[in-house]
Amino acid sequence: MNIQFADTLRKLRIQKGLTQSQLANLMFVNKATISKWESGSRLPDAAMIIRLAEVLRVDVKKLLSATAEINESFNIIMVDDNKVILSYNQLILEEVAPNAAIASFSRPQKAIEYAKKHRTDLAFLDIEMGVISGFDLCRELLEINPCTKVVYLTAYPEYSLNAWGTDACGFMVKPLITEDVRRQLKKLRYPFSLRGEDE
Known part of the structure; x- marks a missing residue:
């Protein structure tokens, strides 16, 4: 549930x-959809968030930042x-x-099995992994x-052009560096606010 949004x-x-x-009429949805958004049981997609910002006449960043709920259930693979x-x-x-x-996985199939059972907010994926x-x-x-949100990790920068042809949000060259990861998270489609981080 996203109570913040x-x-x-x-x-x-x-x-x-x-x-x-x-609001439902202005958004061309039914009242039940608005109710679910306001209860935190559903989250609108990016197109709907942009439309909400237009209808409510607010900066879209205000709504996008509210989608990044800060809690213990934030999952990364x-x-x-x-x-x-x-x-x-x-x-x-x-x-x-x-x-x-x-959660870390050396086998892609295990990551897929995990994602089917647990909501995955962010995934860091190596590009070359065999099959x-x-x-x-x-x-x-x-x-x-x-x-x-998917961020590719690779030792081969030349993969970056192919990476942008997918629906990933980022691309990083291995090995990871703390400050580079912080910068990357702020560039994501729906940026994450990390508890304890200095603004």
Whole structure:
């Protein structure tokens, strides 16, 4: 549940003097959809968030930042067939996002099984992993959950052009560096606010 977004939307709607039904009409959705957004049980997609910002006459960043809920249920997965690099990169992610649940996998299929059972907010994927590439895994993860944000990790910068041909949000060259990860997270389609981070 995204209570932060729900509260933000409800307050903005009330400030504009709109009922849920009126907002629904302006958004071309039914009242039940608005109700789900305001209860935190559903989150609108990017196109709807942009439309909400227009209808409510607010900066879209206000709504986007509200989608990045700060809580213990924030889930990150990392997939790399090199176990040494995987362990090192996990330490970096634990430092950058100390309140996140981080799961690491050396086999892509295990990551897919995990994603089917657990909401995955962010995935760091190696590109070259044998039979299943990071590009293939990205498509699989987004099919399971279109809201998953994917960042590719690779030792080969030349893959960057192919990476942008997918629905990934970022591309990083291994090994990870703490400050580079912090910068990358701020560039994501829906940026994450990390608890304890200085603004």
